[in-house]
Amino acid sequence: MQIPVFTVDAFTNRPFCGNPAAVCLLENDLDEDLHQKIATEMNLSETAFVRKLHPGDDFTKSSCFGLRWFTPAKEIPLCGHATLAAAAVLFHTQKNTNSILTFVTMSGELRARQVEDHIVLDLPLYLTCPQVLQEVEELIKAAAGDMIVQDLRYSSDTKNLLVRLSDAYERSVLEELQVSAQHFLSAEKTGKVKGLILTLKGNSTGKQKGHDFYSRYFTPWYGVLEDPVTGSAHAVLSSYWSEQLGKKEMLAFQCSHRGGELKISLRDDGRVDIAGRVTFVLKGNLTF
Structure with missing residues (x-):
């Protein structure tokens, strides 16, 4: 099996700064235990898995995808920098044609859009x-x-x-x-x-x-x-x-x-837009 994988430094425009995330594009369903094994292998704070939701979905043309995040130890409910990285992979390497991408996650639907040299994330706003x-x-x-x-x-x-x-x-x-x-x-x-x-x-x-x-x-x-x-x-x-x-x-x-x-x-709807820049440092394939 081969899975396209990218390492993206998020919230920076300089390599080896910001926060690195691995992004895996899943053409097909992945065995559940492999998500954690891959994240442990990548050994970054988070590995993001972008998956197609329906037969016939396309990383270039579709606008809605599933998204999960794993640390080297466990799955987590929300990760901003790995979402930024996932959107960057779709926008920049897959040349996704949509102005807004929607990710279905454990924290509900999250959206990402490009604004000049930034990617803007629509995230929940949490009170203290x-x-x-x-x-x-x-x-x-x-x-x-x-x-x-x-x-x-x-x-x-x-x-x-x-x-x-x-x-x-x-x-x-x-x-x-x-x-x-x-x-x-x-x-x-x-x-x-x-x-x-x-x-x-x-x-x-x-x-x-x-x-x-x-x-x-x-x-x-x-x-x-x-x-x-x-x-x-x-x-x-x-x-x-x-x-x-x-x-x-x-x-x-x-x-x-x-x-x-x-x-x-x-935002006026009780959410927050968080924007950052990205830089790519690795493109390749996981092979196993």
Whole structure:
């Protein structure tokens, strides 16, 4: 069997930056266990599987496809950067002729469209609620050490804990923070956290002018210690920072060692458009 496979760096226009995702195009149904085996083999934070929904569907002409995402350890319900990568494969390598692509996923229907040199994803917008510090104090200590935490929120939809660090800190402090995410597994006692977001208000002066907020994202519960650039986490961050800043249009930067930029636009229908650029670094075939 041969399956076309692509590695796409998402939320960047430079190779070896942003967040790499593998994208597999499935002409036919794949044995269920092979999805996980392939994702483990690819060993990236996510591998996306794009599948045809009906006989006669075509990667060039059809506008609706099935989409699933797997980490090296398990299937996940939503992945923004791998959706961006999947849309890029269809638009750029398959020359898909549609202006909008629809993906049927565990998180409902997601849409992608091209706008100049960006691909725009239509994602759910997830709200947060205040989180009691005492319930997650050991986890916060493992993540942020003795740093000052300014706000603490929880998203029940995504099981993400959002930790806002003090506005007194600069972006460089977040970038240089040494985090041992493997320790989160034993430090998290509630059983309700599956992802941890560290975030910081942007600095409107200096060389980073223009970024409204910064973040890093950790999800060892899904087998990924730190995800480089995360669309799904920004579906949570977008609602939080829109409320805090009083803005619907924002520019965000995820401060992993690879780094990536996301353009955010909150919509009137309760969803969010998250846009990014991509670059291709590998095209080939899986053979087994």
